[in-house]
Every structure is written in structure tokens, then in C-alpha cells.
Amino acid sequence: MGLLQGFGxxxxxxxLPRVTSLYPEEKRPKPERFHGRHVLNRxxxxxxxxxxCELCAGVCPAKCIYVRGADNNPDSPVSPGERFGxxxxxxxxxxxxxxxxxxxxxxxxxxxxxxFELSFxxxxxxxxxxxxxLVDDDGRAQRQPWEFWxxxxxxxxxxxxxxxxxxxxxxFEGRVAWSxxxxxGYREPEKGQSDSxxxxxxxxxxxx
Amino acid sequence: xxxxxxxAAGDPLFAGGVxxxxxxxxxxxxxxxxxxxxxxxxxxxxxxxxxxxxxxxRVGPARAGGRYGVLQTLADGIKLFFKEQSVPDGADPFVxxxxxxxxxxxxxxxxxxxxxxxxVSILGHTTYLQLADPAIGxxxxxxxxxxxxxxxxxxxxxxGSKYPLLGSVRASAQLLSYEAAFGLAIVAVLLxxxxxxxxxxxxxxxxxxxxxxxxxxxxxVAFVSFVIFLIAAIAETNHPPFDLVEAEQELVGGFVTExxxxxxxxxxxxxxxxxxxxxxxAVTLFLGGPxxxxxxxxxxxxxxxxxxxxxxxxxxxxLVLLFGTVWVRASLPRMRYDQxxxxxxxxxxxxxxxxxxxxxVVLVARNEAWNRFVVVPAAIGGAFCLLGIxxxxxxxxxxxxxxxx
Numbered sequence: 302m303g304l305l306q307g308f309g310x311x312x313x314x315x316x317l318p319r320v321t322s323l324y325p326e327e328k329r330p331k332p333e334r335f336h337g338r339h340v341l342n343r344x345x346x347x348x349x350x351x352x353x354c355e356l357c358a359g360v361c362p363a364k365c366i367y368v369r370g371a372d373n374n375p376d377s378p379v380s381p382g383e384r385f386g387x388x389x390x391x392x393x394x395x396x397x398x399x400x401x402x403x404x405x406x407x408x409x410x411x412x413x414x415x416x417f418e419l420s421f422x423x424x425x426x427x428x429x430x431x432x433x434x435l436v437d438d439d440g441r442a443q444r445q446p447w448e449f450w451x452x453x454x455x456x457x458x459x460x461x462x463x464x465x466x467x468x469x470x471x472x473f474e475g476r477v478a479w480s481x482x483x484x485x486g487y488r489e490p491e492k493g494q495s496d497s498x499x500x501x502x503x504x505x506x507x508x509x
Numbered sequence: 510x511x512x513x514x515x516x517a518a519g520d521p522l523f524a525g526g527v528x529x530x531x532x533x534x535x536x537x538x539x540x541x542x543x544x545x546x547x548x549x550x551x552x553x554x555x556x557x558x559x560x561x562x563x564x565x566x567r568v569g570p571a572r573a574g575g576r577y578g579v580l581q582t583l584a585d586g587i588k589l590f591f592k593e594q595s596v597p598d599g600a601d602p603f604v605x606x607x608x609x610x611x612x613x614x615x616x617x618x619x620x621x622x623x624x625x626x627x628x629v630s631i632l633g634h635t636t637y638l639q640l641a642d643p644a645i646g647x648x649x650x651x652x653x654x655x656x657x658x659x660x661x662x663x664x665x666x667x668x669g670s671k672y673p674l675l676g677s678v679r680a681s682a683q684l685l686s687y688e689a690a691f692g693l694a695i696v697a698v699l700l701x702x703x704x705x706x707x708x709x710x711x712x713x714x715x716x717x718x719x720x721x722x723x724x725x726x727x728x729x730v731a732f733v734s735f736v737i738f739l740i741a742a743i744a745e746t747n748h749p750p751f752d753l754v755e756a757e758q759e760l761v762g763g764f765v766t767e768x769x770x771x772x773x774x775x776x777x778x779x780x781x782x783x784x785x786x787x788x789x790x791a792v793t794l795f796l797g798g799p800x801x802x803x804x805x806x807x808x809x810x811x812x813x814x815x816x817x818x819x820x821x822x823x824x825x826x827x828l829v830l831l832f833g834t835v836w837v838r839a840s841l842p843r844m845r846y847d848q849x850x851x852x853x854x855x856x857x858x859x860x861x862x863x864x865x866x867x868x869x870v871v872l873v874a875r876n877e878a879w880n881r882f883v884v885v886p887a888a889i890g891g892a893f894c895l896l897g898i899x900x901x902x903x904x905x906x907x908x909x910x911x912x913x914x
Binding site for chain 1: 560563565566567571839
């Protein structure tokens with residue numbers, strides 16, 4: 302009577318809960334280290350973090366980042382340092398979202414958000430310029446017309462994501478190694494890969 | 510004065526001769542039947558996809574037409590309508606274009622004999638709620654399913670391509686094999702009802718009391734035939750688990766491989782129409798058609814009890830059978846070709862044949878007032894003996910293999 306058993310199986314399935322989520326209306330939470338499109342972050346005073354060092358461009362295996370630095374005008378500096386990213390472009394037709402640029406960045410200027418729904422329809426849109434990558438005055442990613450995401454999906458995108466072990470050093474686990482950020486300020490470090498390592502104050506770290 | 514026994518004769522609509530009102534009623538009925546079948550197909554495809562999705566723990570269509578995707582089929586149809594239609598170089602262009610119509614028109618015609626409701630009054634004329642009530646009744650269904658086969662066969666042949674040809678050869682072999690069992694299953698009902706007219710068959714199963722469910726409807730007295738009819742009907746309409754005609758894993762798309770656009774859609778429309786017609790025929794022959802308890806607290810001649818309740822019962826029964834087809838589709842894997850032929854020739858035809866003979870014996874015994882406690886067991890015993898002899902005559906599988914070697 303295996304035949305009838307089969308009918309029983311299919312009938313029973315009708316009353317079980319569905320595993321499918323209705324995607325655009327109902328989005329599942331993304332992994333913490335999701336690699337989506339980039340943002341260029343700013344300090345709490347609105348200054349840009351990018352110093353135009355081109356390390357991200359150098360490390361990029363897909364050669365999709367184009368950076369040109371320029372000297373800051375001392376009267377109205379764009380970034381707190383000597384230089385700033387004058388041109389910053391990422392070609393999303395080439396980007397493989399490997400996150401190496403984020404690892405390379407010395408100032409936590411570039412990070413990857415969790416935004417991935419970029420349905421651009423021409424090559425100009427695919428190349429994100431500095432104006433599009435830079436966070437707005439609230440420290441949030443700017444939503445481009447061809448991007449499909451709602452508010453809140455760009456949360457937890459910045460340096461918070463790689464506070465575990467800068468430079469791959471487990472000794473930095475659980476320690477805030479990053480500067481404050483526009484709109485969010487100081488962010489708690491992510492829990493480390495091993496709970497046994499107690500957080501130790503780093504050299505020159507400010508007590509807040 | 511009685512109307513001549515023409516194809517449309519049974520209907521009391523023609524009792525008083527043909528006048529413009531009668532023609533108008535006929536046109537209305539034709540359009541209504543056409544629209545009803547189209548809507549039923551749209552509904553069935555959506556229903557099938559939704560139920561199968563449920564059975565496979567999916568969501569199914571959920572976009573077109575609101576949360577439940579009710580208009581998904583319509584959207585698919587519109588899409589297919591506007592797609593480019595191509596005719597392959599190797600095809601016979603005329604036959605290639607003709608085949609979809611040969612498939613879809615018989616599907617429509619077969620539906621016209623289904624009694625959907627009881628006797629109603631439109632524009633002062635009494636008529637049946639069915640498009641036509643020809644005296645040949647059920648035979649028309651068999652004829653139409655035979656012509657529908659030409660659509661499939663010619664589609665495969667005219668495509669000028671291997672897989673469609675294989676698909677259509679399978680289709681013709683399958684249809685021929687199951688037509689016999691199908692016809693024999695119907696014969697059992699015809700013996701009981703004594704008429705070919707679908708209206709006559711439905712009238713013979715009229716609802717008199719709650720016993721009618723078991724005593725008046727033919728599914729109990731012809732239970733074996735009922736089961737064989739259901740199996741053969743699914744096989745006739747090429748639906749899973751008998752869909753070898755378009756077995757994607759073996760034949761790409763079967764006979765529709767070379768078809769695109771609305772011609773492709775027409776084949777599937779015809780296929781689903783046939784399935785609905787077959788289910789409706791099963792309701793008519795075995796489940797009493799539109800007969801069912803009326804609402805006792807309302808007038809027996811009121812609109813509700815003459816128009817709505819018979820239709821309600823008809824569509825309820827139809828829905829149950831349609832759900833059954835979907836359930837089978839979701840549960841059973843496709844049969845192998847030799848299994849299909851074995852089932853058809855070695856089992857269904859024999860059993861259907863024996864069922865017909867037993868039915869005949871029982872009916873004769875009833876008419877002649879023979880002792881039914883002797884005749885019925887004797888008939889069944891004789892039938893089993895006959896089956897056993899037939900079985901013994903068949904070559905065993907091992908012998909067949911030896912012959913091949």
C-alpha cells in the first residue's frame with residue numbers, strides 16, 4: 302500500500318507551514334558580515350574619512366576602484382588629514398564584494414553595507430561615484446533610484462563589522478579600534494570569535 | 510408535435526418550434542458555455558498550481574491578481590498571446606497551423622453536452638442548463654476525444670522534428686489503449702440508464718431522498734467502472750501519471766516542442782479543457798450531475814432551487830474530482846511506457862469488460878426476477894474464472910524475454 306502512503310504524504314504537506322518567504326515584501330535578516338554595496342563613511346563632525354591613499358584601489362583584485370587624492374584646502378578641509386579622496390568610483394559591474402578594500406582601508410572610510418538590490422539598467426548607473434557612495438548627513442547610505450531597499454536595511458554597515466580583529470590579530474578581539482561615526486557615534490564591538498579573550502585596552506585608546 | 514430527433518433534439522426548448530427567442534437563447538447559452546469553460550480552465554490551472562504548491566510546501570502563484578495570484582493564468586495567457594509564433598523550416602506549415610485548432614475545437618464541443626443545471630425558464634421558454642442534449646449523447650464525447658487526438662498527432666507529425674513525432678506516436682498509442690477501457694466503463698452506466706443522452710442519464714440519478722447518494726447515483730452500482738473511468742480519463746487526457754506524451758525528461762516538450770506563443774497555449778488550453786470535461790462527464794455519469802438536495806425551506810420552483818442549487822451541486826462535485834486530479838498529479842510519479850501499456854491492456858480493459866458483463870447479468874436478473882443471491886455470485890465467480898483464463902493465456906514476462914534473446 303505504498304501508493305496510498307504517497308497520497309497521505311502529499312495531503313499532509315498541505316497543512317504544514319510554508320518555508321518560502323515572499324521576498325520583496327518580507328526580507329529575511331541578512332548575515333552580520335554580508336558584503337553588499339559600499340559606502341564612504343564620515344566622522345561625527347561631517348568630515349570625510351577617506352584620505353585618498355588608494356590602498357583600496359591597490360588591493361582590489363577586480364580592479365574596480367578608481368581613486369584620486371588631492372590636497373585639502375586648509376580653510377575648508379574635506380577630511381581631517383592632509384589629503385582627501387578627490388575622485389572615488391566603484392564599478393559594480395566588476396566588483397566581486399570580496400571586502401579586501403574594507404580590510405585595507407586605514408581610516409575605516411570604505412565599508413560594505415548589506416544592500417545588494419542594485420538593478421541598474423545602464424553602465425553609467427553601474428559606476429558609483431563619490432557623490433553616490435558618500436553617506437548622507439545622517440550617516441545613512443544614499444538610496445539611488447535603481448536600488449531596491451527600505452529604511453533600516455542599511456543598519457550595522459560600517460566599521461562595526463570588522464572591529465573583531467583588525468589586521469587579523471586576535472589580540473584586538475572585542476576592542477573598539479575605530480573612530481566615531483556620523484549619525485551613529487561609537488559602536489560596540491562585535492563579539493569575538495573566541496569568548497575566552499578578554500578585552501584589553503589598546504595603546505592610546507580613549508576611555509569614553 | 511415532437512421535434513425531430515436531431516443532434517439538439519432532447520431539449521424542450523425546441524418543442525414549440527424555432528423562433529427568434531429560441532435562437533437568442535441558444536446564442537446566449539453558447540456564449541455562456543464558452544465563457545464558463547474558459548473561466549473554468551483559468552481557475553483550474555490556478556487551482557492546480559496552488560494545490561500542488563501546497564502539497565510541495567511552496568507558495569505557488571502569489572503575484573498576479575493580489576495576494577493569492579488568482580490572475581496568474583490570465584497573465585500567462587496574455588503573455589503567450591503576444592509572443593512571436595514561429596514555424597520550423599522542416600514543418601508542414603498548413604498542418605502545423607491547423608493542429609492547435611483540431612485540438613481545441615473538439616475540447617469545446619465535448620463540453621457542450623454536460624448538464625450543468627436542471628430545467629430552467631429563460632424568456633418564457635423552458636430549457637435545460639446545458640448547451641446541447643443530442644440523442645447520441647456520450648458517444649459525442651468519445652468522438653470528440655478521438656478527433657482531439659488528431660490535433661496531437663498532426664502537431665507531432667507536422668513539426669518535422671524527432672521528439673514531437675515520438676510524443677505524438679505515444680499519444681496515439683496511449684489514447685487507443687485507454688479508449689477501450691474508457692468506453693467499456695461508460696457502457697456499464699449506459700446499461701443502467703438505458704439511454705445515451707446525458708440529460709437522460711442525469712435524470713435517472715435524480716435526487717429523491719438522502720439515500721439517493723448511494724442508491725440512485727451510479728458510482729455505487731458501477732463502482733468498478735467508476736474507478737476504471739477515472740483512471741482511463743486521466744490517461745485519455747494525458748495527465749500525470751500518464752503524461753508520457755510530453756515527458757520533458759525524455760522528449761523535450763513532446764508534441765509541443767516546436768510550438769510557440771498562442772498555438773502552444775491552445776494545446777494546453779485544450780488539454781486542461783479535456784480534463785475538466787472528463788471530470789464533468791464523470792460527475793454526470795457516476796455522481797448524479799446536478800442532482801442533490803434542494804433547500805427545503807425555499808420554494809421548490811423558486812430561482813434558488815431551480816437555478817442555483819443544481820449548479821452548486823454540479824460544481825461542488827466537479828471541484829472534488831478536480832482536486833483528485835491535482836492530488837494524483839502531485840503524488841504519483843510518471844509511469845514507464847510498458848507499465849502504461851500493461852495497465853491499459855492487461856488490467857483495465859479486462860476488468861472493465863468483466864464489469865460490463867456482470868452489470869448486464871445483474872440487470873437481466875433484476876428484470877427477469879431471478880434469484881439475485883444466486884445469479885450475482887455466479888456472475889462474479891464466472892467473471893473471475895474468465896479473468897483467470899485470460900491471465901493464463903498471456904505470455905509471462907520471462908517468456909517474452911526468452912523470445913527476445
